[in-house]
Amino acid sequence: MNPLETRYRRILRLLPRAYRQRRGEEMLGVLLDGAAEGQSWPRVSQVASLAALAVRLRVGAPGATRRAVACGEVLRRVALGGLLLQTLVYLTFLALEVLGMVDLLRHGGSLQWIDRGWLLGVAVDGFIALAPAGAFFAALTGRRRTGRVLALIPAAMVTASFAMAPAYTVASDYLALMALAYLSCAATILGFHRDAASVIRDRRWRGAMLGASALLIACMVGGEATLGSIYSAHAGTTALLYRLEHLIYSPLGPALAAGFGLARVRRSSTWPAALLLLGLPWLFTVPRNVVLTLQGKADHMFPDLFASHAWPTSSSSACSPSSSSRRR
Amino acid sequence: MAYLELECLLAELVLAAALIWALRRESRLVYAS
Numbered sequence: 001m002n003p004l005e006t007r008y009r010r011i012l013r014l015l016p017r018a019y020r021q022r023r024g025e026e027m028l029g030v031l032l033d034g035a036a037e038g039q040s041w042p043r044v045s046q047v048a049s050l051a052a053l054a055v056r057l058r059v060g061a062p063g064a065t066r067r068a069v070a071c072g073e074v075l076r077r078v079a080l081g082g083l084l085l086q087t088l089v090y091l092t093f094l095a096l097e098v099l100g101m102v103d104l105l106r107h108g109g110s111l112q113w114i115d116r117g118w119l120l121g122v123a124v125d126g127f128i129a130l131a132p133a134g135a136f137f138a139a140l141t142g143r144r145r146t147g148r149v150l151a152l153i154p155a156a157m158v159t160a161s162f163a164m165a166p167a168y169t170v171a172s173d174y175l176a177l178m179a180l181a182y183l184s185c186a187a188t189i190l191g192f193h194r195d196a197a198s199v200i201r202d203r204r205w206r207g208a209m210l211g212a213s214a215l216l217i218a219c220m221v222g223g224e225a226t227l228g229s230i231y232s233a234h235a236g237t238t239a240l241l242y243r244l245e246h247l248i249y250s251p252l253g254p255a256l257a258a259g260f261g262l263a264r265v266r267r268s269s270t271w272p273a274a275l276l277l278l279g280l281p282w283l284f285t286v287p288r289n290v291v292l293t294l295q296g297k298a299d300h301m302f303p304d305l306f307a308s309h310a311w312p313t314s315s316s317s318a319c320s321p322s323s324s325s326r327r328r
Numbered sequence: 329m330a331y332l333e334l335e336c337l338l339a340e341l342v343l344a345a346a347l348i349w350a351l352r353r354e355s356r357l358v359y360a361s
Contacts, residue, residue, distance in 0.1 A: 254339030261343045269350035276343040282336045289333045 003040050005032060011047055014054040019063055061195035070270060075191030076139075076200070077274035079151070082184025083136040084209050085278070086154050088216055089177060090129035095220040097122045102224060128157050135188060136209055142199040144192040151188035154181045171288065179281035187277075254279065 008031050012024050031046065057064045060072025101114055101122075135150035158178040162169045169175060257275045264271035 254335045258339040258342040258346075261346045265346045265350045266353070269347055269354055272343050272346040272350050276340060276347055279336060279340045279343060283340065286333045286337060 004035055004042070007040075007042055008032065011042055011050050014051055016054070016057050016065065016068070018065055019057055023063070055190070056193045056195050059190050059193065059196075061193065070268075072191055072196060073270045074273045074277070075187045076196070077270065078277045079139065079184055079187035079191045080136060080200075080205055081274060081278045082180055082187060083132040083139070083151065084205075084212065086132040086177075086180060086184060087129060087136065087209065088212055089180075090125055090132065090154070091213055091216055092220075094122065094125040094129050095217060097125055099220060099224050124157075128154055132184070133209070133213075136205075139188060139192045140200050140205055144194060144196065147192050148189050151185045155185035157181070173285045173288070175284040175288075176281045179284050183277065183281055254282070 005028070008028055012020055012028060015024065031042070053061070058068050058071065059075055060069040064072075097118070101118070103109075104113060105111070131150050131153035135147045135153075138144070138150060139147035158169075158174075158181045161174070162178060169178060257279060261272040261275045
């Protein structure tokens with residue numbers, strides 16, 4: 001056995017055993033036939049390609065084991081579920097920014113208060129809300145590479161936020177959003193690889209995304225229109241924002257997830273596994289909130305959503321004499 | 329709202345139990361076939 005063959009055999013060990021036993025010798029033959037005269041090391045591209053195949057085979061590429069196929073099914077659900085949740089979170093941010101502007105103008109505010117930073121915030125939130133939604137529909141419709149690239153955007157954004165304010169990120173519920181971004185990005189890359197099933201025909205995914213987004217926007221716009229403000233401090237008579245918070249980030253979510261997982265137990269382990277993985281990012285909020293509760297300072301999930309920079313009176317520079325009366 | 333974290337933990341425990349249940353069921357079915 002020459003050194004090249006030994007090295008190829010070593011690399012082929014990356015492949016799952018069952019696949020290697022079935023196809024290993026044939027692949028080795030092809031690799032050796034394609035080797036140049038005097039070549040003693042495998043080419044980098046071959047190593048990368050075999051490593052990628054090894055990963056794809058473990059998440060359900062053709063020729064994979066039953067367990068690997070099931071793993072791919074779980075990852076695709078985690079990816080789509082994570083992208084859906086991220087879309088809802090960023091849509092909430094976006095709606096709060098936009099409705100904050102509407103609110104300001106409706107309550108006698110000046111256009112001058114809507115500064116460049118605020119507009120930039122709206123643009124960034126809009127862009128980040130569109131990225132996971134785009135990745136979601138790209139993955140559903142078989143545009144897997146587009147889906148993988150778009151799923152990277154929210155992950156890159158949370159990384160940038162972390163780089164800008166690491167102490168805040170670690171000490172706040174933003175950590176859950178960060179973990180969710182990484183989880184769904186990894187699940188999209190692993191689950192929607194090029195050998196994955198091309199198009200997901202299940203219409204319930206589309207229905208869930210469109211229905212949940214429409215409900216979220218309808219709640220917020222409806223609240224603004226009928227109750228006068230999305231901000232409790234402005235509405236005076238209502239704490240709509242807190243009701244919305246209860247609605248969107250309420251215990252209803254985990255309860256529904258657990259109920260759905262239990263309902264699917266008899267069919268397969270796919271949904272319980274996917275929902276268990278999707279629930280993990282939220283556990284990042286537990287230690288912080290346990291400490292706060294023990295200190296008697298029970299906190300909200302994503303509290304900064306409500307003390308947002310979107311509201312000009314929250315920064316002293318933007319305060320005007322009339323703002324104190326509006327705040328009542 | 330402080331209960332949300334507790335609820336998340338409980339949901340994860342329920343889902344973990346559901347997963348173990350489903351996996352055991354599936355392995356029984358595989359052996360039976």
